[in-house]
Amino acid sequence: MTTVNVPHNASIALGRVEGTLDVGNKARLRASNGKIIVVAGPVRFQGNATVECDLECASLVVERSGKLVVSGNLTVHAGVDVSNSIEVEGEMKAEAIDVGGRVNARSISCRRMRVGGTAKVTDSLRAELVEVGGKIEARGQLDVKDLQVGGKAQIAGGAVTGIINVGGKFDSSSALEFGELQIYGVGSLAAGSRGRKISALGKLRANGDLQCDEIEIGGIADILGDCSAVRVEVKGKLNVVGSLSTSGRLEVNGVAQVGDAFSGEGLKVSGKFCADRALVSKDAEIYGAVDTRKGLKAISVLIRRGTRCTGPIIGETVEVGGSGPGLSAFMWGQRLRVQAGTSEVEDVYASSLIVGAGSRAKRIFAETVDLGSGCDVDEVTYVRELKLADHVKILRPVKKVDNLREPPL
């Protein structure tokens, strides 16, 4: 196989090279046909070099601290190995790309890309695996399986079907379809993004509607639209501007604020929950505070001792202030409020209602009512049974009726 040598500082025109091409430092290559240089074998650049046309070769190596600039397209049938940096003004196609420092291209298509420092792609990025030690900036559509970034990822949209793992900041500026999004720092998703799982240790912000099966937030999550999920777990603060629907459970060990309605299979709050209305198809368990404008409805509602509720509570079975704060409240360092009789609710609609000792309620509408000692209630309307312990205070005369009034939800 022949080797064509291009000396240092040379400026040369090439056509087709049947063997190997060895290019000296600071050389400039151009195509003799004005379009493309084709090298059947490998190309080795010994340092900085400029290719003023398209380049196609079997494999490509840039040695030392060299920077390779290709003003056209670069097609490499096997691997690209660049110690320092490479800049391709057109499309870069290769089987595998390995760059120590920086890669900059209009678009990239490869099976695997590994970049030590920074990757910047202005148009599309297609790859199975992209690994970047520092920062990636991809402003076009993505079609990637797995994306691993040590520092910062700024991407447009598209699809990352596998795992996105980002050590620092993550930002997508248009709708993204993803498998699993793992963010250690701060994450921002564009409106209309969809995925299988999000786990964020720090902050997550969705700039519009978000659809994701599982959402686990260690810190703060702000969703500036509607959110639908299977399961949501927030250890810090969740703020949904629109509605939140979960086909499974919403678990909050902090603060959850939903601007519109919450609907889900289960609700567990150790902290504070606010929503316009909450419709829970199974059980709701709350320690801390609940604030709903139109009410909270569940099959079973457990309001632990020390909890304040504003807005109506509706359930088949409702227990107010009968049980302590629960283990999770201790686990997550909530303030201990175990004094008896500090639970407060407004109107309660239930089939069966138990009000723990010392609790306070406004109006009660229930088939059976059990009021613990020292309870303070404004009004009781019941159908079948009323149990009263000692020192219960009821402000207005108790009403026994055949049918209860319709609950608001």
Added chain:
Amino acid sequence: MGKVKRSRADLYATVLEVIRRYPEGGRITRISYGVGVPVDRLKTMVENLCSFGLVTRATEGNEVYYGVTPRGLEFLDTYRKMKGFLASFGEES
């Protein structure tokens, strides 16, 4: 606005992050391009990381290759978690 100066922990984390991209072992020049730090400064940092047990050094012929130890990965994980907490407290991450 100028770039925020990276703390020692930030730099160590970046070095570890770049080295872990090379499971077959990374060479000092290549790591320096990745981290964006000159080789002479990087050498001191990598030597420190080796002495802390966060990085391993292996020699093959004349070449020295560096890899991340399990303790190094643990540092990286803890560092990222701490950054995550700081981010949720509203601190600069």
